Amino acid sequence: MRRRLISSLVAAAVALAGLAAGSAAAQPQPGPGGGGPTSRRVCTDRHTAGKAYCLARVRTDLPARPGLLPGQQPAGLSPRDIQRAYQLPPVGGLGRRIAIVVANDYPEAEADLAVYRNQFHLPPCTTANGCFQKVYSTGVKPGTVDPSWALEAALDMQAVSASCPLCSITLVEAPTAFIVSSLIPAVDVANSLPGVTGVNGSWAIPEQPAEGSLDSHFLPGIVYTFGSGDDGGVPVYPSSSPNVTSVGGTRLNLDSRGRIVSESGWAGSGGGCSLYEPLPAFQQGFSPCATRSTPDVSAVADPDSGLAIYVSTPGNPTIGWQVGGGTSQSAPLVAGMYALAGRPGPNDRPNTYPYAHPRNFHDIVTGCAGAFCAHPGYDLVTGIGTPRGLRGLRR
Template identity: 30%
Template sequence: MPNSAPTWLGHAQKTGTASAKAGVSARIYLAPNGGLDALKAAAVATSTPGSSSYRKFLTTAQYNAKYAPTTATVNAVRSWLQSAGLKVTGVGVANSYLAVTGNVAAVKNAFATTVNTYKHDGQSVQAPAGALSVPNSVSSAVLAVSGLDTTIRTMTHHDTTPPPPASFANGRPCSQFYGQVDAKYRADYKTLLPKFNGKVLPYAVCGYTGVQFRTAYEGTTDLSGTGVTVGIVDAYASPTIASDAATYTNNHGDGSYAKGQLTQVLPSTVTNTEECDASGWYGEETLDVEAVHAMAPTANIRYYGAKSCYDDDLLDTIHNVVVQNKVQLVTNSYGDAGEEGQTADVIAAWESVFLQGAMQGISFMYSSGDNGDELQDIGLKSADYPASDPYVTAVGGTSTAIDGFGQLAWQSGWGTEKYSLSTDGKSWTPVGYLYGAGGGYSTLFNRPSYQDGVVPANAPSGRAVPDVAMDADPTTGMLIGETQTYPNGGVAYGEYRIGGTSLASPLFAGMTALTLQAAGGKTGLGLLNPLLYSQAKSGNFTDVKGAPVDAGNVRVDYKDGNTRASGLLYSIRTFGQDSSLTTAKGWDDVTGIGTPNAGWLGAVAATAGGKAGGGKTGHPVAGHPVS
C-alpha cells in the first residue's frame, strides 16, 4: 500500500490528540488485479506506437473482467474493516472502493496509527500522525485511503477573466485580428498614448473566434471531428449552456449543433456551491464547450459535471467517464496549485482511473495551470497536479498572433507582466508579474521514458510539464458567449474574451478529434504522450522559441467591467515573461514540444499505415468593424 503521511505535517501546528469517539468517514480504494505496476506497464504498451498491443483497447466489461477487484477481495477487506470496528456503508462502481464510517478508536485498530488534531494553511483538521499500516492479509488489496485527513482539498478552474454570471464586457478599442489597430491614441482617437520602449503596440484582440482558430491551427481541411466524442469534466453545470452555445455558433459561423451532439451527464445533487464558486464553473463549462466545438464543429461533446469542486467528487466524475466509456478524449480545465498536499494515496486513486481510461483508449488532457512556476502564489516552485501526472497530457499555453488572413503570424510562450498608464498619462508604470502558463518539473514523479531524448538530458529528473501548448493568453484569447447577470438585474446573453490554459486544453482536445477522425474515428489513442513525444521532431508540432514580435499589447478595460460610461483603464500586457519559466528551442517548460499544426491531423493515420485524408475547404475569416 503506497500510503504516506500528509505532506503538510512539517509546517502544521499540532493542537491535540483526537478524541477516540470523534467521527471518521473514509474511502478504502482497492488495487487492480495484478497490481498497479502491471496495469501501468500495460497502459503504456497499448499507447505506444510500434508496440504489439498498440491501440488494442478493452471495453469496460473486458477491463473489469481482467483488472477490477474481485468480490472475494471486497469481502476480505470488508471483514478486516468490520473487525476493527468500522462500518462499510457502500462499495464503489466495479468494486473500486469501500466507503466506511466509524470513530478514531476504530481507525487506530485498523491502521495502527494515532490520529491528532492540527492547524495548517488556515484549516483545523483531524489527521493521522504518520503513515498507515494494514495487515499482511489485505496489504496487496488496499491501494489507497482517503478521508482520514480531513483537510479540504478542492480543484480550481484554470480560466483567467472575471467570473460570470456577473456580467463582463471587454473594453474598446480592440482588434478583430492581431495587430489590426495600433494603440497610438486613446479611445477618443485624439489623445496620444505613450510608446512602450519606443514602440507603438497594437490594441489587444477583441477575442478570436472558431473560424480564426481553425484556420490558424488546422489549415484547410474537410475534417471536422465527425464520429468522435470529446468528454469535458468540470464541476456543476451551466443552466443555459445549450442556448448559449447555439447562439454563439450562430453568431460566429461555427456550425449549428445537431440533435444530440451536445449532452450533459449531471449529478442528482450538488454541494458546497458557495465555497466552490459554482457560478464561476458555469463560465468554465461555457469556455470548454465552445472551444471544443470551435475546433471540431461536428464532433459530439459529452459534458460531465461533478457535484462540487472537491477532489473526491471530481475523481468520482472521472471514474464515471471511464465506466460509461462513451468518449475518446477528455479535456479537464482544473487542478491543484502545485503538488504540495498530494500524497501517494491521493495519486494512486487518481492514477487507477487514468490507467483504466488508457486501457480503454481514452485520453485525458489537463490544463497546466495559470500561475507560472507557482512561486508567487504558494511560495515554492512547482508544477500543478493532475497535470504533472505521467498518465495525462499537460497542455501549456502560448500568446498567439492570428493575422487578418487567419494565418498564425507568430507565437510566444504565455507569460504576462502588467504596466498601468501613469496618472499623468505620459508613461507606463510597472505592476509586476500577472500570470502565465504553468510548468516545470515534478517533485513527485520521475521522468517517464517517453520524454527521454526530447526533454533536455541536463534538465531536472522529474516528470517535465507541459507536453504541448495552444493559445492561452487572455490578451490573445477566445471570444465566448454566455448568459450573464447585468448591474440592473437583467439577465441576457453577452460575449467576452477569455484565456488561461483552460482555453488551451479544449482547443487541443477539439483539434485532436480531427486527428482521430482521419484515423477512422471510433478507436481512441489511450495515453497520448508516447505518441506525442514520438512526433516531437516530425514537423507536426511547431516549436515555440525566441522572443515575441511585439513586447505586448495595450488592453482597455471598463472601470465597472461593463460600460464605457464608467471610465476606461489602460494597461500593457507583455508577452513571453512567465515567472522563471522560459521558452527555448525544442521542448521547454512553458510550451512543451510546441503547438500542433495541420500535420498533427494525419499523424495517427500515418502510424496505422492509412492516409490522413481531408480535402481543401478553407475557413474564411469573419470581418467586423471595430466598435
C-alpha cells in the same frame, strides 16, 4: 469492485486533505501569472485543501456585450482563426465525443452553446440531434449553480467547438469541486460513456505527495487533456500525471488587421518539474527534469489573444460576449484537435504521440513563464510546441 473503488478514493482523500496544509511550505509559490492587468481569474477559491480551482481567465478591459447587432462580430478569436493558426481542417471529427468534466450545474449550457455556434455558422449541437449531452456524475443534478464554473464550462465547450466543429460534446457535472470525492469520480463516469474518445479537465490543485494514487483513473485508449496551470512556471495536478496530456499556453501575436504573424510562450503558462511524479519513459531525451515535466504541448491561452466566448449565467460580473483565456482555453482546444486526428489505439497513451512526432509541431522559441523560457526543442513553457496540423496527435 465498487467497494474497492470507494475505499481507494476515501484513502486518497484522507491523504490529500491531510497533506495539503502540511506540505504547503514545500510547494513552489505561484508566480505572477499571465495576462497582466487586462484579465482576471474566474475561479478565486484557490486555497481550500483538496478543492480544485478552474483555470479560466477573462479580459477585463473589454466590456461584455449581452447581444450583437446583425453582422457584428464579437471581440476575440473565432473558430476560423484557430483553424488557420494550427492548420486544422474546417470539417472532421464527426462521431467523436469529448467529455468535459466540471463542478456544479450550468443550466444555460445548451442555450449558450447554441448562441456561440450560430454566431460562427457551426452546425447545431443539441440534445435533440444527439450532439450535446449533459450528464450528472452522481445521477442527481448538482444543487449549486456557480457562475464561475459555468463560465469555465462555457469556455471549454466553445473551445472544443472552435477546433472540432463536428465533435459531439458531453458535459459531465460533478456536485462539487473537491477533486477526490467529486471530480475524479466524474472522470470515471466520463470514461464509461459510450463513444467517448477524449476527456477534458480545465481544473487543478497544487501538487501533493499522494497524487500518484489517482493516476490510475486516467485509462489507456482515451485522450485526457488538462491545463498546465496559470501561475507561470508552477506545475499542478492532474496536469502532472504521466497518464494525461498536459497543455500549456501561448500568445498569438496579431498585426493591425488581426492576422496571426507569430506565436510565443505565455507568461502565465504553468509547467516545470513535478515534485512527486516519476519521469515517464516517453519524456526521456526531451525533458531537462529528473521527474515528470509539464507541459507536453501548448495552444493559445493568453487572454490578450483569447477566444470569443458567450455565457449568460446570472451572477457573473460580465454577461454575454467576452474574451476568454488561460490553459482552460488551450486544453479543450487541444482536445478537439486530438479528436480531429482520430481515435487513439485502445492500449495507447495518447500523450506520448507528440514526442514521437516533434517535427509536426510549431517549435515555440520565445516567451518566458516564471523561471522558465521557451527555447528550441522541448521546454517547460510550451513543451514540444503547438500543433501544426494533426500528424503529431496520432500514432
